[in-house]
Amino acid sequence: MKFKSGIEQTLCILTMLALQKNSKPVRSSLISGRLAVSDSYLKKIMRQLVVFGLVTSDSGREGGFRLARPLSKITLLDVFDVIEGKAQFAQSSGLSCQVFSDHVQDLNRKDALMNAFGEAEQLYRKRLKQFNLGQLLTIDHQVDWESIIKVGREHLNVTT
Amino acid sequence: MKFKSGIEQTLCILTMLALQKNSKPVRSSLISGRLAVSDSYLKKIMRQLVVFGLVTSDSGREGGFRLARPLSKITLLDVFDVIEGKAQFAQSSGLSCQVFSDHVQDLNRKDALMNAFGEAEQLYRKRLKQFNLGQLLTIDHQVDWESIIKVGREHLNVTT
DNA sequence: TCAAAGTGGATAAACTTTATCCACGAATAC
DNA sequence: GTATTCGTGGATAAAGTTTATCCACTTTGA
Numbered sequence A, B: 001m002k003f004k005s006g007i008e009q010t011l012c013i014l015t016m017l018a019l020q021k022n023s024k025p026v027r028s029s030l031i032s033g034r035l036a037v038s039d040s041y042l043k044k045i046m047r048q049l050v051v052f053g054l055v056t057s058d059s060g061r062e063g064g065f066r067l068a069r070p071l072s073k074i075t076l077l078d079v080f081d082v083i084e085g086k087a088q089f090a091q092s093s094g095l096s097c098q099v100f101s102d103h104v105q106d107l108n109r110k111d112a113l114m115n116a117f118g119e120a121e122q123l124y125r126k127r128l129k130q131f132n133l134g135q136l137l138t139i140d141h142q143v144d145w146e147s148i149i150k151v152g153r154e155h156l157n158v159t160t
Numbered sequence C: 001t002c003a004a005a006g007t008g009g010a011t012a013a014a015c016t017t018t019a020t021c022c023a024c025g026a027a028t029a030c
Numbered sequence D: 001g002t003a004t005t006c007g008t009g010g011a012t013a014a015a016g017t018t019t020a021t022c023c024a025c026t027t028t029g030a
Helices: A005-019 A028-035 A039-052 A076-084 A095-100 A112-129 B005-019 B028-035 B039-052 B076-084 B095-100 B112-129
Strands: A055-058 A064-067 B055-058 B064-067
Touching (some): A005 A028, A005 A039, A005 A055, A005 B095, A028 A064, A039 A064, A076 A112, A076 B112, A112 B112, B028 B039
């Protein structure tokens, strides 16, 4: 019960795109370099973001990725959904059916439990939808990533 | 972002204890047999439940496990907490510090994101606390597990 | 004295996450 | 056309987590 790291990566990616001056497309290699992951891996994340509609992509020379809409129109739920998906936290494996199949059949309300967990989860998602990235992140001054020296994994102080 | 199976197992265990006639202690081997896990593994789960205060244990002959309080006094949050713990869903790995450390320092509200996720999570837990097992499970007729033939993994229709 | 829980450590099987590399095809600026 | 960049997919693997198992020994209580 922990976020995938993809959520944090996505937040970084979206922030990078928001920081880009003049909404110029940002090449994937600039992003993968910053995040210190392979370009091929980063592209798979970007593809998800494009399919989900958070980001647009331009092919060809001078191509790259841009935000599909301003940060203020992107909610935490958008970011959560694109990485974690719509699947419920609580997923029944049918264990209780196994355990109480014979001799005891009192689970006439067997999915009452699942529904209850589901209701709480809906509340969670609903709250996430009320936060947008615009209100949570402050973009002071934009930059041109192209002109910033690429920083590899080895040049950073990684504190974990 | 998915429940551990321990939650489902715990719900089964608590249900078994609630079904036991006369609140007689239930031996761990009866429970592990039903759940089709090793007794030593089950005991580790039971220990957690005891430490967390959901269940009491009696040593010695005629010993076993009993509910520490009625189902109506056990909430979904209790079950959730005992298995999933108190750790937040969102855990920062410091990636954004890495990515934006130099050249860009606009993350003055860098934990605004974490706080937002945390707020939604609090809401989730709060809702879980409002459900108790008494209202979600119906106990028709109690049984004496001791007198019910032990059912092993091989005798059950496992549908996964 | 026996049956049960309590405790801890080593180990492992299965699964999920988090990637990497490679090899294409498709679009676009120049 | 040609170089650059995204689009797509598959095979593979490194690392981490979950979900256990087995064993050995201690403590508790009828």
